[in-house]
Amino acid sequence: MPEGLRERKKQRTREQIVEAAMRLFAERGYHATTIADIATAADVAPRTFFSYFPSKEAVVFHNVDRDLDALASALRDRPPGETAYDALRRWIDAMFDEWIAEEDEALLRKRLCREDEGLANFQGGVFARIQELLLEAIAQDLGEPPDALRPRLVAAATMAALTAIEGTFDDKAAQRTPAGKGEVLAVLDDAMLFLRGGIDALQDR
């Protein structure tokens, strides 16, 4: 389905904005780049920027909604019997190639977050959303309410594993070695080993 010229054009405009923004951010830095600059470079009116993104920050994280939706449905639609852990693993497995392809952008994003505290906080908000998704699912798995201690501990630690995985990518990037899906999933598996131990310890208290 060709989706109509309209949709395609909108998509293209969106990409132009993203590319222009990211290029300028990379060249001049986040703060030094203004919405007007981006609009000019993307050949749209400044006002138009805001019909594509709700804020300057949102451009930097333009692709997280997609990823988040994928995680949400992976968790939501998991067959009964499949744990949140399994679903998470599947999600990472599915995302992996994308992540590799977008590695440069991820590095830039990280640099920008170091540069601008507001951006870093925004990213924190994204992580928080992920953690909430995980928390829901994990609470179900454990058969406890989401605000109980154990689900919280598990969700937080799982989140930590995810950021550790991010770190793995960075390391690999630093040594110009491609990150392997295996080592990434191994991090997650280690984390799960840890969690199992913790859960058990708290179980027979």
Next chain:
Amino acid sequence: MPEGLRERKKQRTREQIVEAAMRLFAERGYHATTIADIATAADVAPRTFFSYFPSKEAVVFHNVDRDLDALASALRDRPPGETAYDALRRWIDAMFDEWIAEEDEALLRKRLCREDEGLANFQGGVFARIQELLLEAIAQDLGEPPDALRPRLVAAATMAALTAIEGTFDDKAAQRTPAGKGEVLAVLDDAMLFLRGGIDALQDR
């Protein structure tokens, strides 16, 4: 030591600003309250606001720097042999009375964070700073680098315990029961039990 008139006056101005801001936030909401409003209510020039707080968000979290510094030194100055966990426990113990006294404000803060996403992200940044402090100390305890998996898992889960403790306060507030220091520390102890189990599990892998 009277600290001089200057210091006292500055302190008083600061308090005026905080009180005015919090009152207005509570009455009209965060977004609907402008810096100009706050300045007027606090009897200072709008420009003056920014020599006391770097941003509107910062007023809402006016007391966290104090708490964070206390935690930082509790961790830094802990006698050799005392674990990060012990130091954290001591910190909570020391903070407890303050927290009880500031409970209303904490509730308001929470409400405001629900109302404004930017504020929520700001709070996320605060939590991130706490977690970093913990991570450093925990990594030392475990004898591993701060970016290794285990310290990260432990720090994140510890952080989760702290937010769970926050939840405890809220629950108590909801039932108009004063939160007891005992139950609060019990949450932390449970979390540590959990972590011990996790650490061991990952140890003899």
Next chain:
DNA sequence: GTGCGTTTTTGCAATAGCTGCATGTTTGCG
């Protein structure tokens, strides 16, 4: 391919957070 209803883009104006700078005030001290 012309006309028309719908969707998008744009321009304009206004608000609000935040910052630099220059100037007037207040305070601490000799």
Next chain:
DNA sequence: CGCAAACATGCAGCTATTGCAAAAACGCAC
């Protein structure tokens, strides 16, 4: 009292963000 440092203020300016209404682009019907 008189001066230097610290503080408060006023002002101008920049940028993000939003509402609103006019203009342009699109897609479909005829």
